[in-house]
Amino acid sequence: MSESETRENIEKKIRKLRKDFQKNVQPVLRRHNYYLSKGERRRIKKKKAIKRIQRRERRMMRS
CATH class of the missing domain: 1.20.5 (Single alpha-helices involved in coiled-coils or other helix-helix interfaces)
Known part of the structure; x- marks a missing residue:
């Protein structure tokens, strides 16, 4: 693999992680921010x- 391909791969993984965080982690954090x-x-x-x-x-x- 060339350097540019690995960089693109890493960027794709970072994007996927961000999306996953926004979908799965952020709502939970928001929900536990204060008691309801x-x-x-x-x-x-x-x-x-x-x-x-x-x-x-x-x-x-x-x-």
Whole structure:
């Protein structure tokens, strides 16, 4: 392998690691940043679900 190929390989691996970190590690860190009771977590989850459904419905109405 030439030097440029190894450099590209390393850059690809770094990009993959970053993506993996953003997808799997960051949300966990954010979740443990401060304490939320089970009830509060449930309320937030329900609000997000409602917003997601409403957004989907709006998109369906447009098209």
